[in-house]
Amino acid sequence: MFEIATELAALLILAAVLAGFVDAIAGGGGLITVPALLLAGASPVEALATNKLQGTFGAATATLTYARAGHVRLREQALMAVISGLGGAAGALAAHLIPAEVLRLIMPAILIGVAAFFALRKGLTDEDRAQRMRPAVFSFTAVPLIAAYDGLFGPGTGSFFMIAFVVLAGYGVLKATAHTKLLNFASNLGALAVFAFSGATWWIIGFAMALGQVLGAAIGAKVAMVVGAKVIRPLLVLTSTAMALRLLWQAWG
Template sequence: MLDLSLELVLILAGAAFAAGFVDSIAGGGGLITVPVLMLVGIPPTQALATNKVQGAFGAATAAISYARRGLVDPSKQLGAAAMAFAAGLAGALFVSSVPTEALYYGLPILLIAIALFFAFKPGLNDTDRVRRISPELFTATAVPLIGFYDGLIGPGTGAFLMLGFVLLAGYGILKATAHTKLLNFASNLGGLVAFAAVAQPLWALGAIMAVAQIGGAMLGSRLAVRIGSRIIKPLLVFTSTALALRLIWQML
């Protein structure tokens, strides 16, 4: 681990707690942790790798929390999770050979579109709607596409999964949130396996932040179960918009 003061480690742990809380409800936890990791002097690639270490624990905790409350059956998502893992691994391995800069330019537009969809689409609540494609087709198309993106770039993966489950699978907001977590964990883990080989994540720091992530994810998932779409929708709109604005600021 870098020679960080106790104060900086506590700041990073606090950021991880906040990220775990936000990510367990609406995704976008990396919006909090990645900039903080870089602000303390960690190089960008190593910061991304370390972020995946602690982020995997938050996603896993949220997945377990939602499963315990009967909102998702992980055994029925194992095939999709394996697909997400493989896609996340592939995305991270191809990060140096794919022109990601072009994708970054279009990403803010997509994120703002997602924010507008969840903000203004009538009838979006915790009630399931008409399913547009079968679970098998969703697993074969949307899951590997978003998983590959997670390994390749990452920001907004939770929002993209949410949109897919709501728009294509017909899930209500809370059910969609619950179903994103195992897949997000799997693609995150796949990316971490690839990053571990080339980016040297800071394992000790990642472990400290992981403990805080777990606490935030437990609190966030419990709150989401209790309040449902009334907290998930506005937080999703906020995180998608904030991430889009941050990406635009980086470009400028």
């Protein structure tokens, strides 16, 4: 039934549950699912395409959970989400223009910087702060750039959206997390629309992993809303550092 052995499929579904939980809180779920897909025998393109499929469901679940609790107003953020979706599609289309090796070299330093910011920056709470960039400017600069990166490469997208919302838009940590999942869902969907025509997606295992993502994301979003910045900050530091170390390991390997 699956594209791979049933026991491998079961392990991938479990990996998706864990990834959905982590991603709903701090991003970085791809750090779990992409290596798992590669270990299961997927090619890099198959792993990326299948990851976008299952990750879209997790991001959608987290977004709806946050929206129902009033942490994000979907209608008010519709334009920003559309821009993110177009950015994700553009990044996926341009994936062959920029060598992945170039991104792998610069990404560890950026991710370590993200981890250091959330670990050392004082005053990061769930309260909003001074806005440094108007919403319209933010929507047409930071959002498409980060979304295009998501379609092009992927790891760290949630962390980049988080730091942009906190530093530029002035959002509190929980509000930034909620809005990050909305834009991450949109960029995933845009990239998936492109990858769907590549013929590289493992559709059956991708949808099975999506069920795991839905479960993990629903639990993760509820945990984040209960404890807020107390769990989001350390998990962001952990996932950003782990992604940086993995990319360094790949580059040196």
